[in-house]
Amino acid sequence: MKQYVIYSVTLGATWCFLHGAINLPNFLIGLVLGLLVIRPFKELYDIDKQTSYRNIIFRIPKLVRYFSMLIVEIIKASIVVAKIVLQPKIDIHPGIIAVPVRTTKDLSITAIANTITLTPGTLTIDVSNDRSALYIHSIDVSDPKELRDSIRDDLEEYVLEAFE
Amino acid sequence: MQSRKDMDPFNAIILAIFFPFVAALFVPFIEKGIKHRIGWFSAAIALISFILIGQVTHTVAEGHAIKQSITWLPSAGIEFGIYADGLSMMIGFIASGIGFIIMGYSNSYMSHKEDLPRYYKYLLLFMGSMIGMVFSSNLIQLFIFWELTSITSFMLIGYWRNKPASIYGATKSLLITVGGGLFMLAGFILLHSITGTFDIPTILQNPEIVQNLKVHPLFLITLILIVIGASAKSAQGPFYIWLPNAMEAPTPVSAFLHSATMVKAGIYLIARMHPIFSGTDAWFILVGGIGIFTMLLAGFLAFRQTDIKAILAYSTISQLAYMMTMYGYTSYHEPGIGVAAATFHLLNHAIFKACLFLVAGIVAHETATRDIRKLGGLRKEMPITFIIASIAALAMAGVPPLNGFLSKEMFYETSLEMGHILGGPFEVLIPAIAVMGGVFTFAYSIKLIDGIFLGKRQDHHLPQHVHEAPLTMLIPAAFLAVLVIFIGISPSTAVYYIIKPATAGILLEEVHLHVALWHGFTTSLMMTIATFLIGIAVYTKYDNIAAWQNRTNERIPWFSMNYVYDKIVDGAKSRAGDFAGCFQPGTIKTYINAMLLLFVILGTIPALMVAATLIPDNLNFNVPAYEVLILGLMIIAAIASAVLKKYLHAIIALSAVGYLVSLVFIYLKAPDLAMTQILVETLTTIIFLLVIVRVPQIFREKISRTTMAKDLVIASAVSLTVLILLLNATHEIVYPLESLSYYFVEKSLPLAGGHNIVNVIIVDFRGYDTLGEISVLCLAALGTYNLISSRGDKQ
């Protein structure tokens, strides 16, 4: 039930964005439509999962922090790649590397994977079957250990904070 | 006008026509009730028709043609009308009278095991059609009944419809008579376009129409077309070939249709057209020429024949040719005697030939063969038949005092006259031809008697003791024989009631006619005597001539109309099959090429007419760089999708084209379009993927250099055609305010309540289009179901 509320609120907000005006009627329409929409797909969502509103509300600042980190990283990433692109002769040492992850939650893994993809020189290729590791393509794998460490320390922390 | 005791002539004739039709329709229903008496029923119908026609005898004999019509197809200027004059009366009498005799005869002739209802149904239909034909007052009505007689004849020839020979004969008669009929129809229509009417009496009674016709440039072709129709029907000229094969019909049918009545239809038509077309060289050459040719050819070819009915068929052809010849001869001079001769011969031939066919039927019925080589000596077993046959055959040979003699005599007179008119060598040639025809006739007439009744039987398989035929079969034949003698001895009744009115009907004026058995030692009598003498001499060589003919035929088989016909008909199927195979090769590329070529050609024709302004002069090449780039990229991507070999590569390139198109739509300020294009592009890609998942790329096309060149030429041609059209069309774009669009702009918001004009057009102004469009979407889905589920039908 609590999940329902969370979803409805999110979808109501989404509707406001899609419809281009943030106001109560729009929010309510989105809320109702959203519920109708996810109803047939409820198998996909853990509707009955226990959750607490407090948790979610307290998570918001962390989410903001995560997003600001993300944006900064993306910009950094872009600059890094742009530099590579503009080199007169492209000199890179790419490769695929396995990086262990701590969590097994879908959402967290996804968030980590996406974050990795969006950040400097790395790109998630796959999750290992046991969900314990991500396979990452990097433009520069000359020092695998450092790469693994930076992912664990910089990215994973933020993600886990924000999503668990 | 009409005598008091007569019924209304119009009604009488109408009833005479429709009684047989109605009866024919009822035959299948009453069949159960009257069983075998169906023949008597039909004969009774024929008799009724005969009597009904008789109702108007007096009126017509007094020289009044009856003409009356009711409205039928006014939009095409055609009425359903009756035109009864002496000519139609005569043939009407023949049709119903001989019809009566034949149906009575058939009662005994046809086995009860046969499909009698069908037999009588078609006989009745035929009789009705024949009567309808001769009484038709307009050409189209005439044509309708004409073709009906052909079709019923087809049905009756093919009466034994599982026999290949019947089918062959039926087909042949159908193709020739009905096909010839179509030419005749064209002739009639031409006549209509010249004279402005289909109505026969109208043409006949307006001399100025006829005069105009004769000087019209289309006169000759009209005449040729009509003569083709008449010749085909009457087995004249090269068209004679169907008649011998028509002998596959039951013998009474042959007697009725293929000697006495139907084949006379062509002669009837010639007689009918006589006042319209005669008086010209063309008429003489065409009609007379065909007559002479056929007369000699058929008379000569009769020698070879061994089947009694075949001899009779050839004799019919040649006898009909007599009539043709005489109608042809009467083009210039005082036509009375010639026309009367032909008309008289028409009547006489109907009688004696029907009689001969009945005899042939009797013989075949009793001996189970019609092969003259096997028969012989039947005079003892069948004395009555013998006498009847002799009378009829001698009449045909032109022996006095039988009816054939009289008309033959008149024929000679006409020939003499004709020869005299033409002068020069023709003075001898024309009578000589006539005598030659008479000689052939004499020879085969004698052969019939000799071969069947005299001498000894040649085949031991035939029954030794043959019985005389039953009375019901003899009486009709005997009756006809009596008629032969009666007319021969005392022609005046027939002449007064039949020949004179008929001749008057043809010539449209009273004729003074004196026909008598004895009219002095005239040249024509000398000719007759000569005919008999030469005839006897020829008869002694009869078998030699036949043998020579057979040899010749083996040596040069292609020198025959039958050969030509068979070649054409047999060859048509396979040749046409080859043609179809060549023109419809099955490769869709051919079809597409044809369409594209037509597109290019039709798109170019007007351009050729106005080549000066092919390309408008205000072309604008002031282009921003990005436009050049984006359009160039689009072309490159499109070329890639054409060039890339792998499906997936090409499909991705195609997607790129689609995205670039949507980008162009954005430049063209069409967000709805861009959106739709993007969506559709992706959907198409998904469907492509769904399909190529299941359709592996096994086939790789190797394009040869010539194919490439050809295809590139076609593609460039299409491209250029579109370009020129498009440049011109967009050059001439109407000012926006004059197009429909301004209305949409102005009314979209106030009347339809929508800001997005494009969307308002789609759901409101032109929402009906959208209804159709979504129906198409539904159809695609429904069709998909059928496509997929059809797999289950695999056997």
Next chain:
Amino acid sequence: MISELFYIVLVFMVLSMIPCVYRVIVGPTIPDRVVALDAMTTVIVVTLGVYSFVQESIFFLDVALVLSIISFIGTVTISKYLDEGTVF
């Protein structure tokens, strides 16, 4: 001023399109082509952004949203096809 800038920007966008089309055509591998197609949609989304930025018109953003959604779906579908040989 704005129109000249607009012109230059559009030229840049079209120039960005050239590598995409190049990769779509030349590849060399199928994933290369898919990447290029995906990149092409990104360029178009940006072009749409440019349009709406310059013309201050919301309509092109609708198109952009539609495009980004549908290109995502398309890319996922083609990738799955490449990966597993099936679509659904």
Next chain:
Amino acid sequence: MSTLTTAIDAISMFFFLIGIAFVFLGMIGLLRLPDVYNRLHATTKIGTVGAFSVMIGIVLKVGLSAMGLKAITVGLFLLLTAPIAAHMIARAAHRHGVGLCDESIMDDYGKTYK
């Protein structure tokens, strides 16, 4: 007031131009980088950031109006889906047998799933 407007305009123009520049660079990367995986880096990262930057430019220009909200939506959606698309392509490429370029020095994934 007008200074603020001008400033915001300038910032928005800055974002806008940066976005364009990034997209352009990304596409050059697409052209120049040696294999599909490296090209993905270029298009995903700088392509996305370019697009996002243009959207931010719009939002700055028009504020949280319908248009701004839409721009935000587009940007966020790109941020959400671009990595997934990249991930799907890369994975498919690898499993489809597209090898790494010659400069590559290791392939853990290939070792495990071959």
Next chain:
Amino acid sequence: MTTLITKTVTKICIPLIILFSISLLLAGHNNPGGGFIGGVMFASVISLTYVVFGLKNVKSFFNPEWDKWFAFGLLLASMTAFAAIPFNHNFFRSAVELVHLPMFGEIELVSAALFDTGVYFVVIGSLLYIFKTLGEEK
């Protein structure tokens, strides 16, 4: 089978895209969009679920009869157009009504929107019917 990551993002996207599709449908009269575009959007997202989760899996919990959808859509569209006839107007005569609702204010009710909804259903139904039929082929 696609990856966990894709599945998770797809889950997030489904309601979002469906809402967007409805938004396109409703906004169509005044903005780019409309029944067709909205319908294709809807069909695409369902097709995305088929791709990401596998057609068989999706069918186990979400398996509408798409043919009835398009039939219903066509029926709705034609009946909307037909509804003008009882009102003594010609087929397809549209109606625009301004309705005042307590919270929503002035709402413009357009008969054409109902027609567009029919279009929406037809597009969804027919496309997904084709997809599903093809997808079910082995």
Next chain:
Amino acid sequence: MYISNHIPIILIVLPIVLSTITVILRTMPSFQKGINLFASLILFALSIVLLFNVWNNGILVYEVGEWGKYGIILVADLLSSGLVVVSSLVSLMALIYSLDYMDSRALNTTYYALFNLLVAGLNGTFLTGDIFNMFVFFEILLLSSCGLVVASGKGGFTKIPDKMEAAFKYLMLNMLGSIVMLIAIAALYATVGTLNMADIAVKIETLNAAGTMPWHIYVIALLFIVVFGNKAAIFPLHYWLPDVHPSAPSPISAMLSGIMIKVGVYGILRVCYLIFHDAMFILQPIIIILALLTIIIGAISAIGQNDVKRLLAYSSISQIGYVILGVGMGTAYALAATFVYLVNHAVAKSMLFLTAGGIIHHARTRDMRKMGGMVKTAPLMSGIFLIGSMSIAGLPPMGGFIAKFVLFDAGLLGEYYIPIIIALLFAILTLFYMFRAWLLMFWGEKATDEYGDYHTHTVSTRMAIPMVILAGIVLILGIYPEPLMALSTSIANELLDPQPYITAVLERSVR
């Protein structure tokens, strides 16, 4: 009076609604049979009422959405309503026939839906007054007939690969035709700024009167010949027909050959005589030449056929050549003849295809060489096929005779001597191939036992009824042709004087 104003739209929307209902209520086959039959009867009745209305009160114009020429206008003049009557008749007959003929699986799933949309497509095409709307309805026709072509009749005597191939060729060539149509429409719109056919006519006439008619109008006119010629299957656009018509289930063949190809003729008539009559001098010789080639190619190819349905299909090509010939000759009488010919061919050919279905079912093969002697086992079909053959061959007393007669009469009166001579010669070939077919199938002895004995059942009552009714109509059209002839004459006058049409469409106040 009230509902009768709406007949044009009902004729189109009722079948559409019906098709949706049959999809939704797929699980109730007997209900579907009933409701479809009932609705078809109603449609037929309505079409007759429409024709009478138009006959009595003049052209009936129906503004869809009440937008005047800015929306889409349906126009029922005598030509279109006459064709709607013919199409409703043939559809009704084909539907009755289908009830027993079609495979029950097809019948219970998509058949009625596709069939109804086909009917809607036909009526919509005939009645629309808008050129783009005509394109839309052409697409409905195309896809519905394509879907129906691949449906199976009972017994499945047409092999599935054949069906697929035929459907592909059909779809392919017609999609190209659609593309040409769009080119032509777009170019026309660019030039005159309107899509309403009456409006286009007025605008072109104005351009012509002002002497400013651009030459590419002629190109557009000729492109429309490609478009409609493709639908009518005139040479060299006929290639799809001999593959498609025989591959379809017989009732659908009857629809395709009976009515569908007439859509093309209708289009040519409309475009030539309403819109481009100023371009007739260039259209006329082209149409006549193509018509003659069509006659020739069709007739010769028909002779070479062994497959009864393929023979009928080629015969359709040849016959459509005659119809188009009338269109090309263009006198009032010739146009009347065209319509007479068209109606007669529609009735006779659909009857022949229905009969062919029965024959094939009876003989278990389509190869005529393997039949023979069926006159004893199937006398009814023998008679009906004979009637049809006679009509196609133009023999009295069948309707086909009147058709050929008036066409030739009109041609010679119009002094088209050479075309008519060619047409006449090929009429004899028609006689040859139709009777050859009839004789092969019905006379003689059964040729082979390859397919076992003849099926014990010939035709069910529900299959026989339409055949008999159509045969009756063929006879009536031959014996009492005046009503049709009068109607055709009026239609011809209407075509030659488009002013009433234009006035009826354009002179109406707009919202």
Next chain:
Amino acid sequence: MNNTLLSITIALLFGIGTFLILRKDLIKVVIGLSILSHAVNLLIVSTGLFNGEKVPIITGEHIEPSSGTIFTDDLANSILAPIVPESAEMIYVDPLVQALVLTAIVISLATTAFILILIYRIYEEYGTTDISKLRRLWG
């Protein structure tokens, strides 16, 4: 967008599409059809009017009806509607061609889908996508 250049592009697309539909591979043929339909869609749009500048979506709340506009034909007085006063101007691009193209796009989607599935079935029946093998029906 430049009209002449666009026309040339469209014509080239027609050429490429034509070349493709003459290929032997069924899939290629369908790709050709798709290109042809792109070409025809662009062609329709290009025949629209280019005088206007704006996307045909009304942004204001009301549109002022221009006075003196005649939308009703009056043939007797040679009035061929619409007749719009010279003062009026068309600020939008032609919306009608866009609507027509929308319809055309959807229809071509439907037919393309159908023909693709048909090709799948043809492949099943014939075992190839070689169009020249589709020759069961000939003669």
